[in-house]
Amino acid sequence: TQLLEQSPQFLSIQEGENLTVYCNSSSVFSSLQWYRQEPGEGPVLLVTVVTGGEVKKLKRLTFQFGDARKDSSLHITAAQPGDTGLYLCAGEGGSYIPTFGRGTSLIVHP
Amino acid sequence: GAGVSQTPSNKVTEKGKYVELRCDPISGHTALYWYRQSLGQGPEFLIYFQGTGAADDSGLPNDRFFAVRPEGSVSTLKIQRTERGDSAVYLCASSVGWTVSYNEQFFGPGTRLTVL
Numbered sequence: 112t113q114l115l116e117q118s119p120q121f122l123s124i125q126e127g128e129n130l131t132v133y134c135n136s137s138s139v140f141s142s143l144q145w146y147r148q149e150p151g152e153g154p155v156l157l158v159t160v161v162t163g164g165e166v167k168k169l170k171r172l173t174f175q176f177g178d179a180r181k182d183s184s185l186h187i188t189a190a191q192p193g194d195t196g197l198y199l200c201a202g203e204g205g206s207y208i209p210t211f212g213r214g215t216s217l218i219v220h221p
Numbered sequence: 222g223a224g225v226s227q228t229p230s231n232k233v234t235e236k237g238k239y240v241e242l243r244c245d246p247i248s249g250h251t252a253l254y255w256y257r258q259s260l261g262q263g264p265e266f267l268i269y270f271q272g273t274g275a276a277d278d279s280g281l282p283n284d285r286f287f288a289v290r291p292e293g294s295v296s297t298l299k300i301q302r303t304e305r306g307d308s309a310v311y312l313c314a315s316s317v318g319w320t321v322s323y324n325e326q327f328f329g330p331g332t333r334l335t336v337l
Contacts, residue, residue, distance in 0.1 A: 117263075142322035153225070153312050153328025154264065161322055199263050203321050208277060209254075211263030 113138040113204045117212035125220050127189050132215045134200035135182045141203045143176055143183045148197040148214070157185075190219045223247070225329035227313050233335045234303055242298040242332045246315030253296050254326065255288055256312040264312055270296060271319050303336045310334070 116135045124130055134143065142161045146154035158167050160176035160183060167174045171194075173186040187194055195218050201211045226245045234240050246253050251272055256264035266280040273293045281287075285303075290296040300307055310331040318324035 115263075141320075144321060144326075152330050153314070155328070156325050159322060159325075201263070201321070206277070206279075207320055208266050208269065208280070209321050209326070211256075211265070213261065213263050 113140070113202065113210050115200055115202055115210055115212035117198075117200060117215050119215060120213065121216050123218045123220070124190055126191055128219075130187050130190060130217070132185045132187075132198055132217075133182070134184070134202075134212055136202065137181065138202075138204060139180050141180075141205075143180075144201045144203075144209070145174055145183070145185055146199040146201065148199060154199055190217075192219045192221050195219050225313055225315055225327050227311075227329040227332050229332060230330065231333045231335075233337065235337050236303060236305060238303050240300050240303055240334065242300075242311050242334070244296045244298070244313030244315075244329060246294065246296070246313070247327055248294075250315035250317055250327075251293070252316045252319045252324065253290060254314045254316075255296070255298050256314065258310045258312055258331070260309075267298070269319075276319070300334075303334075305336045308334055308336045 144159045145157045148154040158174045163178045163180045165176045171188045197214045199214045201209045228243045253270045255267040258264045268278040270290045285301045288298045312331045314326040314328045316324040316326045
């Protein structure tokens with residue numbers, strides 16, 4: 112079984128602060144996806160990283176895939192209240208079935 | 222265009238009853254996934270369809286759970302003899318192709334199932 116551990120589980124910060132969320136595993140993944148989920152809604156895809164060492168930027172969000180394709184990080188610069196939500200990482204392994212982490216619940220206070 | 226829709230949005234049932242949860246995927250999407258999300262957890266894979274057939278049902282917890290997609294579009298997740306532990310949000314997702322590395326999954330809003 113491939114497991115993804117996300118940390119921290121909860122994060123409460125002030126507007127303007129920077130933060131990093133981590134997604135780690137002992138297994139190798141073909142790709143890793145990052146999603147954001149808001150209450151009462153399904154997850155929405157933010158990015159997919161496929162190549163080891165890959166870095167992708169989406170406005171104030173920076174995503175990195177580890178060289179060994181076992182871990183990933185999400186860095187948010189100058190967080191805003193609109194960034195509040197549950198951030199989920201998911202990996203596609205050899206079975207092609209996505210495995211999700213437990214998520215990081217982020218609250219950004221104005 | 223329309224996204225993935227799921228009905229009902231909420232379902233309350235009694236222990237031992239039978240329930241059906243429906244998913245309408247985005248038109249033209251051949252891949253359809255069912256997940257279960259418990260409080261404080263990420264989505265847990267249940268079953269995946271490619272067209273009409275179940276390509277992988279390894280996530281179904283036991284034989285009380287069954288899903289169909291008879292015409293390759295709408296899918297129904299069926300749960301027999303419901304138990305309190307089945308209470309969760311059931312999410313459906315669809316995508317154009319079958320590998321999430323290259324095909325974005327679009328999720329519905331989920332059905333919140335509560336078993337009393």
